[in-house]
Amino acid sequence: MNDATILSVRDVEVAFPAGGLLSRQAILGVAGVSLGISRGETFALVGESGSGKTTLARAINGLQTISAGEITFEGQRIDTLGKSAMKPLRQRMSMMFQDPVGSLSPRMTVGDLVTEPFRIHGAQGRNLKAETKRLLSLVGLPPDFAGRFPHQLSGGQARRVGVARAIALEPALIIADEPTAGLDVSVQGEVLNLLNDLRERLGLAMLIITHNLHVVHHVADRVAVMYLGRFVETGTTEDVFDAPAHPYTAALLSANPEPDPDRAHDRIALPAEVPSLLRRPSGCEFHTRCPWVQDRCRTEAPAPADIGGRRVACHFPLAPGARPPAHRKEPA
């Protein structure tokens, strides 16, 4: 960890009780992950639905208690803090939730919505009218939007209001959960440009959660690929996109539908069955779907190792451009 690190997550686990009231059974939604984010950096979490991305984000924000590990934010350990001690920190770390319209109260005006953070955190003495104007202009909305209600906004405009709320208290870190899900491509670009612009102007660090790999490619400095609550590969976006080393990353990248009907699809096909968190596979947890699986993978869990500047949890990391063994190309 260096001085610029503002968020550090070490070996964090989140356990959920499973199997009824009296059962001791638990499932690990997040099963031991570590990451660090520096000032001005954008870090992306990718992975399929249910892989633990949102749970990890909620754990960082203190909305979810963790069962192991530690989380440090701006030099202070935060996972052990109570609700009231956590509250002032939320000014420094804001969260943008999924569903742009649904995360805005339908009975509040845009003006009330963007200044709500000031009222919650008791920033007295502020001229809220002036703040509204400043925030709306920062996110590129005309001042007269202050009087509108959420149902009068388009998806993109609602997202902008969400961004304004997130930056109101000048946080050091923004956690954005699927910031572009459900938005049209033209609006998606607008929101990502806005986030990039604010990151530069305000020196924000960002944690972006998404399953859209094209989005990651254009906004993130570093990326972590999550599978069943663990990071299978972490590295700079360029490295990971240019030459994925983990078979799951490679499959995910090759599965991305491209807007070209004639593109030859050289896809790595995976069996569609995602294992249950209640019955995690033995050995490497990806072995049940991996086209490159070998005997060792079925019994021995791979420890994450540093390979060419990134961390990969795989016994047999892929060489650049590797293709699955021919006899397994079409898993049943």
Added chain:
Amino acid sequence: MSVLAIETLNVTFSTEAGPLHALKDVSFTVPERRIVGIVGESGCGKSTLINAILGLLADNGRVTGGRILFEDGNDLVGLDPTAMRALRGLRISTVFQDPMGALNPVISVGRQMVNIQYRSGLSKSAKLARATEMLELVRIPDARAALRRYPHQFSGGMKQRIAIAMALMMEPALLIADEPTTALDATLEVATIELLKDLQRKIGCSVLFISHHLGVIAELCDEVVVMYAGEVVERGDVRQIFHQPKHPYTMRLLECDPARQTERTRNLPTIPGEIPDLRARPRGCVFAPRCTLAEAICAAPQVERDIGRGHRVRCVKAVSPAEAEA
């Protein structure tokens, strides 16, 4: 032969602030055994179009002109509710973004799949066999046991596959799929597209596929209809639309897809401006206020023209390949 032919369809909603012209002169066909994709951004009229086809427009919505011809030239506009009900689920079926909208959470999957065959006249065991067969077709492992399980016991991708199995069980002539892969991640999205393609061939139905994901449309569809602000601005086969888009809106939309940006960029293209107020449509081209190529002539009403091999564009400035050479 087309399964569905929409002819100059107009739909208007009455609102407090006056009539809202949601669909204007929409025409296109869905040929037999073809997959037709509809692309367009939120507010372009995709949902209104589906609801008009299914006879499910909201109370304040009305078809104010045009025809919706289904199968043997049966006009669905003004069809009485009983006749419409006989078509829905049997000849026309639907799959939506959220599979839980189609599945009852407190009834086992098998029972639901048997129940929806109530018009088939089959025996109970034949219905069960058919349900098992459909689950196998959508690649649900251990189909027989799956019939006894409840929707929450399946993953999101599996639930969507079960919804697809239910939609196709009665072998409809037309499947309307509205953003069925939007909630899935890349690997499951691709698997679902391939499954749909495969089933469409096996059953021999047509599909009307709605998505704002251009990559999915490019991969799945034979023909594409591009909508903007309630109008069809361009239509043609998938290669015409993706390789030689002629309408400025289509061109801009394709440019905006981050997937088209092969170089990493922090400044993604956008289409500045907003969709016009549909209560006060511009007299001329509906895209002109946002179009960088607009000229004086664009203020006049636009007509749809065929610029060659079925590629139709509603833009006065679009030129056919032959005209471009001259």
